[in-house]
Amino acid sequence: MAGVFSLILKRIGSAALILFLVSLIVFAISSLLPGDAASEMLGQSATPEAVAALRAQLGLNEPAHLRYLHWLVGLLTGNPGHSLANNMPVAALIAGRLPKSLILAAFAAGVSAPMAVSLGIAAAVKPGSALDRALSLTALSMVAVPEFLVATLGVLAFAVKLQWLPSITLIPEHPTIWQFVRGYILPVMTLSFVVTAQMARMTRAAVIDQLRQPYSEMARLKGLGPARVVIAHALPNAAGPIANAVALSLSYLLGGAIIVETIFNYPGVASLMVDAVTSRDMPLLQTCAMIFCAGYLLLVLAADICAILANPRLRRG
Amino acid sequence: MDGAPPFTRRQTLAAAGLLAVSGVGLASCDQRSPTPAPKGTIMEGGGPPRRGGRVRVACLASSTADTLDPAKGGLSTDYVRHYMVYSGLTQFDERLRPQLGLAESIESADRTTWTIRLRKGVEFHDGSSLSADDVVFSLLRHKDPAVGSKVKTVADQIAEARATGPLEVEVRLTGPNADLPSILATSHFLIVKRDADFRHGNGCGPFRCSVFSPGVRTIVTRNPNYWKAGRPYLDEVELVGIPDEVSRVNALLSGDVQLINSVNPRSTRRIEATGRHGLLETHSGLYTDLIMRLDRLPTGRPEFTQAMKLLFDRELIRKALFRGHATVANDQPLPPSHPYYFPGLPQRPYDPEQARFLLKRGGLLDVRLPVYASPAAEGSVDMASILQEAAAAVGLRLAVNRVPSDGYWSNHWMKHPLTFGNSNPRPTADLMFSLFFKSDAPWNESGWKDPRFDQLLLAARGEADEAKRRQMYADMQVMVHNSAGVAIPVFIGSLDGFDKRLRGLRSIPIGGLMGYSFAEHVWWEA
Numbered sequence: 001m002a003g004v005f006s007l008i009l010k011r012i013g014s015a016a017l018i019l020f021l022v023s024l025i026v027f028a029i030s031s032l033l034p035g036d037a038a039s040e041m042l043g044q045s046a047t048p049e050a051v052a053a054l055r056a057q058l059g060l061n062e063p064a065h066l067r068y069l070h071w072l073v074g075l076l077t078g079n080p081g082h083s084l085a086n087n088m089p090v091a092a093l094i095a096g097r098l099p100k101s102l103i104l105a106a107f108a109a110g111v112s113a114p115m116a117v118s119l120g121i122a123a124a125v126k127p128g129s130a131l132d133r134a135l136s137l138t139a140l141s142m143v144a145v146p147e148f149l150v151a152t153l154g155v156l157a158f159a160v161k162l163q164w165l166p167s168i169t170l171i172p173e174h175p176t177i178w179q180f181v182r183g184y185i186l187p188v189m190t191l192s193f194v195v196t197a198q199m200a201r202m203t204r205a206a207v208i209d210q211l212r213q214p215y216s217e218m219a220r221l222k223g224l225g226p227a228r229v230v231i232a233h234a235l236p237n238a239a240g241p242i243a244n245a246v247a248l249s250l251s252y253l254l255g256g257a258i259i260v261e262t263i264f265n266y267p268g269v270a271s272l273m274v275d276a277v278t279s280r281d282m283p284l285l286q287t288c289a290m291i292f293c294a295g296y297l298l299l300v301l302a303a304d305i306c307a308i309l310a311n312p313r314l315r316r317g
Numbered sequence: 318m319d320g321a322p323p324f325t326r327r328q329t330l331a332a333a334g335l336l337a338v339s340g341v342g343l344a345s346c347d348q349r350s351p352t353p354a355p356k357g358t359i360m361e362g363g364g365p366p367r368r369g370g371r372v373r374v375a376c377l378a379s380s381t382a383d384t385l386d387p388a389k390g391g392l393s394t395d396y397v398r399h400y401m402v403y404s405g406l407t408q409f410d411e412r413l414r415p416q417l418g419l420a421e422s423i424e425s426a427d428r429t430t431w432t433i434r435l436r437k438g439v440e441f442h443d444g445s446s447l448s449a450d451d452v453v454f455s456l457l458r459h460k461d462p463a464v465g466s467k468v469k470t471v472a473d474q475i476a477e478a479r480a481t482g483p484l485e486v487e488v489r490l491t492g493p494n495a496d497l498p499s500i501l502a503t504s505h506f507l508i509v510k511r512d513a514d515f516r517h518g519n520g521c522g523p524f525r526c527s528v529f530s531p532g533v534r535t536i537v538t539r540n541p542n543y544w545k546a547g548r549p550y551l552d553e554v555e556l557v558g559i560p561d562e563v564s565r566v567n568a569l570l571s572g573d574v575q576l577i578n579s580v581n582p583r584s585t586r587r588i589e590a591t592g593r594h595g596l597l598e599t600h601s602g603l604y605t606d607l608i609m610r611l612d613r614l615p616t617g618r619p620e621f622t623q624a625m626k627l628l629f630d631r632e633l634i635r636k637a638l639f640r641g642h643a644t645v646a647n648d649q650p651l652p653p654s655h656p657y658y659f660p661g662l663p664q665r666p667y668d669p670e671q672a673r674f675l676l677k678r679g680g681l682l683d684v685r686l687p688v689y690a691s692p693a694a695e696g697s698v699d700m701a702s703i704l705q706e707a708a709a710a711v712g713l714r715l716a717v718n719r720v721p722s723d724g725y726w727s728n729h730w731m732k733h734p735l736t737f738g739n740s741n742p743r744p745t746a747d748l749m750f751s752l753f754f755k756s757d758a759p760w761n762e763s764g765w766k767d768p769r770f771d772q773l774l775l776a777a778r779g780e781a782d783e784a785k786r787r788q789m790y791a792d793m794q795v796m797v798h799n800s801a802g803v804a805i806p807v808f809i810g811s812l813d814g815f816d817k818r819l820r821g822l823r824s825i826p827i828g829g830l831m832g833y834s835f836a837e838h839v840w841w842e843a
Contacts, residue, residue, distance in 0.1 A: 035728065039727040042465070050465070050469060053463060054462075085382040086381055086384060087530065111470070152563065155567050160567055275382070277382070279380065
């Protein structure tokens with residue numbers, strides 16, 4: 001178990017460094033964008049004097065490095081500042097959106113991960129069989145279809161034609177369970193469509209790889225059934241790569257759901273970040289970037305821990 | 318405007334008095350016929366308005382920059398929200414004439430000093446009474462640069478505003494302007510509570526703001542103490558933004574929302590096919606124009622600007638780009654629906670031969686020029702392509718540079734010799750000309766300078782004789798048409814899609830959704 005703890009400690013240290021570097025890079029790159037919050041806010045009506053006045057009011061006249069330092073100090077003390085676009089606390093804006101993104105990601109993960117892993121294993125048991133080929137074909141075509149197409153077709157069929165499901169996800173303040181579930185079916189379906197296929201392919205590859213190892217052959221020679229070989233012997237060793245594949249797909253669910261958020265008008269963090277870029281809202285943009293980065297690091301760490309716990313050889317290390 | 322309280326003799330007199338002094342009709346008698354349905358709007362089944370119901374409305378854009386501060390409103394969602402929560406001193410009718418709102422009378426003898434008397438007994442949503450101080454605060458805050466008001470340049474015309482009684486405000490302008498009642502009807506000048514903090518949207522409007530979540534939704538509930546007796550009809554309105562046009566139309570067709578704005582002409586067939594949904598076209602003064610900087614070459618050459626104006630196939634743009642939901646324009650900014658539109662100005666034709674002749678005479682035939690277009694200026698990318706082809710046919714080589722919306726206004730608009738611009742309808746001819754064509758206007762897009770135009774503009778503001786004023790605006794339209802460096806091919810119609818159970822929608826040609834103020838006029842016929 002000591003291995004796990006030292007790994008966690010090391011990861012936390014490197015995560016802090018990575019987050020710092022990412023915040024620097026995001027700040028540097030976003031300051032290369034043309035215009036700033038003041039000129040974007042005024043848009044077409046940006047006269048030089050109006051921009052200057054607004055810039056002064058928003059504190060944009062400070063040198064860039066000072067603005068960065070203020071933000072960093074604020075973040076470390078738990079106050080990521082105020083949004084430049086609407087003067088609301090960044091923390092409040094994110095508090096309204098992050099749970100929504102997490103719920104969507106959790107639902108999509110809850111649907112897709114078990115499905116993907118079982119499909120992947122089923123396909124791996126007999127590589128080249130009819131089942132395997134059918135599953136592979138389906139998975140590859142699912143990966144190939146862009147999610148905006150899946151979403152649009154889903155909306156046209158289930159919302160516009162059949163009117164079973166809403167076309168946009170507007171969950172009221174106090175939803176009933178049915179409203180809640182109805183609202184999520186289409187977005188979750190769309191997201192699952194893409195990530196399931198990816199995860200299933202990776203799982204299949206990992207399991208097949210293990211089944212080709214001598215120890216699997218030994219197990220089969222001992223006379224164990226295919227189910228036993230896969231579940232008791234191959235799977236624990238394949239757990240590492242599978243967990244990594246799942247973690248990568250899940251991190252995509254958090255930050256990469258922008259297309260699904262746009263089509264279903266779902267108020268998640270990804271669209272909040274896009275808003276922040278267009279309105280040059282640096283405090284908000286930086287904080288969103290930190291959240292995505294931290295989420296990603298956390299998922300990768302979780303995947304590594306899973307791999308260690310599942311594999312006795314690594315556990316001892 | 319049916320259902321408004323009966324006008325007292327005093328109000329009518331006040332209105333008539335205004336009519337006499339300024340020529341601006343603040344009369345109120347013609348607005349009380351039940352639910353007028355002017356042509357061009359869709360009304361099915363009569364029936365009196367009924368109370369109750371809730372509707373969900375989806376606008377084009379909504380982001381974290383959404384605001385409850387009328388001064389900062391920049392998008393249709395903001396205007397709609399502000400008209401639901403706040404009331405103005407005046408409000409527009411279907412012919413874009415200002416009618417009295419919170420003001421009981423607006424009078425001026427010289428069009429420079431105005432006396433505004435407020436309606437008695439109007440309450441803000443928090444229960445406090447509307448007073449002259451609130452109005453003074455609401456008007457003067459636009460002048461403070463720190464507020465970041467979108468109409469600061471307009472408000473700078475207000476030299477002074479002070480309370481001369483508990484319900485009386487005197488406004489002194491820097492110079493005469495007969496259009497003050499119209500200016501006061503725009504959403505930015507809606508009346509807010511003195512020292513308001515804009516977190517809850519405390520106004521005197523038809524609805525109270527119950528949920529405001531920027532970029533997500535606004536929910537408003539009926540204000541039972543609204544100053545117009547019997548209004549509004551709806552119990553609740555939920556306003557959301559759906560930026561993606563296809564999603565917006567899908568939401569309407571699937572019944573998730575009952576009203577949407579900014580429908581792409583390509584979607585009209587889908588909406589009409591259901592039989593349960595209708596379209597409302599508003600012929601406003603929205604346009605996308607080609608800007609030729611007169612202080613640069615070769616765009617500053619008169620032969621060039623004339624030739625470019627002749628190279629626009631306006632009919633093709635109207636039909637192919639906007640599927641007929643546009644009106645051919647004539648290189649001047651007032652649409653045919655405008656009270657001061659000058660019908661005597663001959664329509665400039667599509668004439669490539671004449672354009673070639675002009676370009677040849679100017680020695681401009683082998684010039685290669687980039688033209689900047691962007692989705693930020695509606696339709697400009699397609700217009701640029703059409704123009705490019707017409708120009709190529711006469712030997713002028715245009716390269717279309719399509720640039721992203723993001724940052725277009727600050728980095729490209731007016732910054733190159735040839736760019737596209739886009740202008741929202743403004744309520745008055747004066748605003749349109751002052752903002753976009755006056756020599757020293759910040760958005761004088763082409764850098765056109767004509768002292769005679771500036772003199773006319775100032776004179777028209779103070780002109781008491783209506784016929785003379787009309788002639789002045791006609792002259793200005795001719796001047797812009799002939800010599801300014803902008804080509805305005807069409808006025809773009811604004812399309813709203815609605816569920817036919819939503820009744821009472823008409824068009825107020827300042828913008829879609831009844832000039833953004835549909836909420837207090839419509840009812841739900843379940």
